Structures are given as C-alpha cells and as structure tokens.
Amino acid sequence: MGSSGRMTSARRRKLMDQLGATDIVRVADLAQSFQVSEITVRRDLDELAEQGLIERVHGGARLIAHRPADAAEGTDAGQVGKKRLIAAAAARLVRPGDTVLLSGGTTTLAVFREISRMDVRIITNNATVLGEMTDDTAATLFVLGGEYNRDTRALNGDLTNLTLNEIYGTICFLGTNAMSQHTGLTSSIYAAASINRLMATQCKGNVVVVADSSKIGKTSHFVSLPLSQVRVLVTDDDADQGELAAYRNSGIETVVCRPGQD
Numbered sequence: 432m433g434s435s436g437r438m439t440s441a442r443r444r445k446l447m448d449q450l451g452a453t454d455i456v457r458v459a460d461l462a463q464s465f466q467v468s469e470i471t472v473r474r475d476l477d478e479l480a481e482q483g484l485i486e487r488v489h490g491g492a493r494l495i496a497h498r499p500a501d502a503a504e505g506t507d508a509g510q511v512g513k514k515r516l517i518a519a520a521a522a523r524l525v526r527p528g529d530t531v532l533l534s535g536g537t538t539t540l541a542v543f544r545e546i547s548r549m550d551v552r553i554i555t556n557n558a559t560v561l562g563e564m565t566d567d568t569a570a571t572l573f574v575l576g577g578e579y580n581r582d583t584r585a586l587n588g589d590l591t592n593l594t595l596n597e598i599y600g601t602i603c604f605l606g607t608n609a610m611s612q613h614t615g616l617t618s619s620i621y622a623a624a625s626i627n628r629l630m631a632t633q634c635k636g637n638v639v640v641v642a643d644s645s646k647i648g649k650t651s652h653f654v655s656l657p658l659s660q661v662r663v664l665v666t667d668d669d670a671d672q673g674e675l676a677a678y679r680n681s682g683i684e685t686v687v688c689r690p691g692q693d
Contacts, residue, residue, distance in 0.1 A: 442467070443475050448645060450485060450494050451514075451537060455582040457491040460619065488582055513643045513667040516688035518542045521604060521641050521665045525551060529601045531570075532630045533557060535585030535623060536606025538641045546570060554598055556586040556626055573598075580622065587622035595629055603634035607642050609649035610664070612677035616640065616655035624653040637662040644669035658683060 442465055449456050449464075458476070462469045476492045479485045485492045518541035525531060525546050533539050533555040543553065543560050547568045553560075556575045564572065577591030605627045607616045618624035631638045640661050647670040658681050665686045666675075675685050 439475070443479060446475060446479070447484065450492070455488065455491055455493040457619070459490070461491075491582075493582060512690065513669075513688070514538050514541045516667060516690070517641050517643060517665050518545045520686050520688050521639060522546050522549075524637065524639060524663065525549060525602060527551065529636075530554065530599070532595075532598075532600035532603040532634055533560075534603075534605045534627050534630055535583055538643065539604055539606045542604050542641060554595070554600060556591055556595075557584070558586055559584050580620075583620060583623065585623065585626075587626055591626060592629055595626070595633055598633060600630070600634045601636040603630050603636070603638045605630060605638065605640050605655075607640060607646055607655060609646055609651040610640060610642055610674075611648055611650045612658070612674055612681070614650045614654070615657040616661070617651040618653050618655050619651045621653045624655040627655040631656050631660045639663040639665060641665050643667055644671070647671050648674040 445465070446456065446461060458469050458472050461472045465472070476485065476487060480487050480492065485494055514537065517538060521542050522545035527550045530552045531546065531554065533543060533553055535557040539557060540559050540563070543555070543557070543563060546553070547563065547570050550569055552571045552573065554573045554575065556577065558574065558579060560572065561574065575586055575591045575594050577586035578588040579586055605616070607627065608619045609617045616627065618627065638661055640663070642664065644667050647666060658678065661683050663684045663686065664678055665688065668687050668689045670687065675687070679685050
C-alpha cells in the first residue's frame with residue numbers, strides 16, 4: 432500500500448473512532464479536524480457507507496443502528512476496550528439506592544450496562560438504553576421526555592429540561608465531545624451541551640465525566656460546563672498527561688484506567 436493509501440486508511444480509522452465516541456459526525460468538522468477538503472471527507476463517508484459501516488445523514492454520517500455492541504461503538508477494538516474500562520471504573524462510584532443522572536453518548540451507555548443490575552434509579556435522556564433492558568435489569572429506569580434526535584439518539588428540548596428540573600440526583604455521569612483545561616466541557620451539539628449543564632446543576636453529589644483519551648485536551652463548539660463543576664474524571668491512560676495534571680491541580684479527582692486493571 433502506498434503512502435496515500437496508508438493515510439486514507441488511517442484517516443478512516445480515526446473517523447470511525449469519532450463516530451464510536453459521538454454517534455454522529457459532520458463533514459465540515461471532519462474536514463477541519465483532518466485538514467483535508469470536504470470532498471475528501473465525503474468520499475471517505477461514501478466508501479464506509481458502501482461497506483455497511485455507517486449511514487449518511489444530512490451533512491454527515493452516523494453508525495448503523497442496531498449493530499452488534501462492539502461495532503456500534505467503533506471498529507477499533509482498543510477504543511471499545513477503553514470505553515468498557517472507563518465504564519467499569521465509573522460504576523464503582525455508584526452505591527445502592529443512588530439516583531443516577533446519565534447523559535447521552537456511547538460511553539454513558541457503557542456505564543448503563545455496568546450499573547443496570549444495581550439497586551439504583553437511573554434518569555437519562557439516552558434513548559438507546561431502552562434496547563439494553565433485560566430480565567436481569569434491577570435498576571429503576573426513568574427516560575426523560577422530549578424531542579428525539581435520531582442523529583444522537585437522545586431526547587432533548589424544553590420538555591426534557593422541564594422534567595429534569597423536578598429531579599435531583601445523587602451522582603451524575605456526563606459524556607462529552609471535548610474537555611480542556613482552558614475551555615472546560617464543550618459539545619458539538621447545543622442541545623447536548625444544555626442537558627449536560629442542567630444535569631450537573633441538578634446533581635447534589637459527584638459530577639463525573641466519562642471520556643476516553645480522544646476527548647481530552649480538545650474543544651468543540653458549544654460550552655457545556657466549566658471544570659469547577661466537575662468532581663471526577665474517568666479516562667484511559669492515553670490521555671494527555673499535561674491536561675490531566677491541570678485537572679488535578681484544579682481539584683478534579685482523575686481516575687486513569689489501564690488495560691488489565693481490575
């Protein structure tokens with residue numbers, strides 16, 4: 432394979448990683464991130480769609496719905512493993528009887544899988560959790576009402592906020608597109624930033640960010656919440672060490688997950 436082919440393959444792997452992390456990607460954002468033309472990005476997306484890995488949506492693409500769990504979270508086994516490690520570590524922060532606020536996203540979905548057999552209440556706008564309910568689910572699930580966004584597979588809007596304003600959580604798990612010592616938590620989607628901000632406000636215990644290393648040290652479009660509202664970050668050992676040091680210095684407990692860790 433020539434250098435051009437290797438670059439294309441590497442770019443497409445990174446593209447799938449982003450889809451596994453955020454559910455949807457936009458052509459303009461990808462072009463800026465990879466420093467290539469939008470035509471090149473569209474060509475990549477068309478090829479991945481032909482392979483049955485993604486489906487095109489207006490202005491971008493998302494993973495095929497109802498695929499096996501590993502595929503729905505990215506084709507890179509390492510990326511899937513990171514999410515599972517992060518979710519398992521996050522679940523250890525939950526206690527029986529907790530009221531858990533859970534935002535949208537694939538990493539928070541992995542957290543749901545870890546805590547769904549616990550004696551807890553889970554309040555979420557993540558519509559994908561409905562497909563995770565089984566006879567073994569012990570948690571009481573409250574799915575917030577609102578407008579369903581098929582791109583993010585989450586519920587948002589005035590009705591979502593109105594309902595959430597009537598609920599207080601004892602612990603909160605937030606996914607995010609980006610986290611930076613300079614800009615805090617940011618999201619590529621305004622509605623997601625808004626619900627994260629409200630969940631943090633309604634949480635009377637620890638606000639926990641669950642984010643793999645690809646999100647650390649990055650900034651997206653819409654402000655979600657400042658670092659001062661975050662109590663714990665759970666991430667993996669590929670995260671930028673300078674960023675993690677800055678978080679610790681600001682008072683955030685940082686849990687770093689490593690392969691083979693119990």
